Amino acid sequence: MLETNLENLIRPANAATADVLRDQVVPLIDAFRLRQTALGVIPDPTDSDRELLTRIRDQVVAVFGDIGRDVQAQAFADDIADWLDRGLDEKPYFDRSRDAFSRVGDGEAALFVGVTRATNSTTPSGVRLELFFIQRHQSRLLAEVESTYPHDHDVHMDVILLAGSEGFTLGNCLVFFPESVAAHRPIERQSYAVFFFSKFFDIHRTIAAANAGLLLDDPNRFSSSARLDEYLCFQVRSLWGYLHDRAHFSGPWSMADNAVLKMHWFIGVIEEIKVDVKLLLMAREGDVPYFDELFSMILLERVFRYPLEPHPERNFDAGTGIFLFSYLQDRGALEIRGGVIGIDQGGAVEALRALVVDIEALERDSLTPDEYRWNATQMVRRYLVESTVAGDKYALTDEQRILRRHVEHFDAVPPLDFSRTPSA
Incomplete structure (x- = not known):
């Protein structure tokens, strides 16, 4: 087995997108999530809160467009519009963003933005607006084991975390599941499971x-x-x-x-x-x-x-x-x-x-x-x-x-x- 390290596996285009997210989007989300309570709401929201969330929406939609994720862009924009209409002091629901996210192939990148729980992360905990951008990596070792022990219901992705908000980049959060997302409707079946094993x-x-x-x-x-x-x-x-x-x-x-x-x-x-x-x-x-x-x-x-x-x-x-x-x-x-x-x-x-x-x-x-x-x-x-x-x-x-x-x-x-x- 060839020795390597995770940095050498990252595709240049994915690294470039990660730079954009870290520089332009993540600081906005980290500022917004601190305004939220553990339930995801913002008590007594101000015009500044609404303006910040609108900026985040526009930036995120642009990045989704750049990486060819138009369905996710529309889902995120609709979730934000719904929350703004109801009021930021109401619980957020990101069913559309949850359901629009999907697995990707080996070496491909995926982006999620929405209100979710970053399990076992650092404080402040609870459900908050979060972002992660990842590249999937399936090792040769795992591929060999999968061929011997197939898994008919496999929905997992082992990933390299390229960029993220503090819920995912600070502390010990290693997983993301659809049931972690703040939503109206519970899931009936898991369609993905993300593991930040980097x-x-x-x-x-x-x-x-x-x-x-x-x-x-x-x-x-x-x-x-x-x-x-x-x-x-x-x-x-x-x-x-x-x-x-x-x-x-x-x-x-x-x-x-x-x-x-x-x-x-x-x-x-x-x-x-x-x-x-x-x-x-x-x-x-x-x-x-x-x-x-x-x-x-x-x-x-x-x-x-x-x-x-x-x-x-x-x-x-x-x-x-x-x-x-x-x-x-x-x-x-x-x-x-x-x-x-x-x-x-x-x-x-x-x-x-x-x-x-x-x-x-x-x-x-x-x-x-x-x-x-x-x-x-x-x-x-x-x-x-x-x-x-x-x-x-x-x-x-x-x-x-x-x-x-x-x-x-x-x-x-x-x-x-x-x-x-x-x-x-």
Whole structure:
């Protein structure tokens, strides 16, 4: 496999468009999003707010035109017109922009502008006006795995982030889904899923691996994923993303027919763990490469990074990591000794194999959506205890708090900045 880096993959025309967006459009959007609340509205909007949004509309429509996206240009202009007519102190709806966005081919660029949630980004959080401009990249490694393990419902794009507003360029947002967009109508089926894996190299090394190094009894035990170079890290993370999504479309409650049901918080927790374990078992027992790197990557991200997110009691990804931590501890594959964490990889794999068996039995025994929701909630509640705080999905136990022992250290570090294109 030829060694390369992400910067060398960027097409000149896409780099030129990224420069235009960064110079002329992104500053306007970053100024506007600060005027919004977490619900996307602007209380007591002024003429200046309306004028700024109109400038943004004109600039964005021009760029869409330049890159041949006339349908998106019209959709965005109509969404803005509708919001201006109703008033910026009313909730924004960007159904047209959401539905006009689509997947592109390898090496091609895509632009999204609309009010959306940038999950796990830096503050201010919530749904706000955001922009991202990306180039899709499918690595040779992933293409080989796809040929062996085809995915009939594949809608994902692994991308290089070329330009974006602060919600996407500052902090840890790695995903964009249509259900994240502020809209009147919920989606019936996902038609795309965007993964900003050009950001992953820095996030994984400086947060996940760093926190694991502070908490594990052997800091080097699960460091193989953090030792990958930038491009190989992108490729292995792409394997995780592809096989993870493929596993969602298996079992009696396949994502193909139950996308909305899978968004239920407690179903989602066991679903995310299940599909990660299924891909690990496939890698261990089949011909998917980089099992050790995949195992350490998933373990470090879920257990040692996600729980560091602000207010983990309300953060879905944090919930999956804390569930996994406590499950492994309950099964004897993880121990806390002398204030540090020890994990037995072999024991963890076998424990997780048993967990998949239990989850899939739960799915088969759940004959209705209500039964599925109830059974999933009961399983999750074994490890994520109910909170007395309104809005919290669970309460952290004293043992679970070890994962956040060094959170003040990470909070004191400025969020990672991805406002420029990747470099070697």
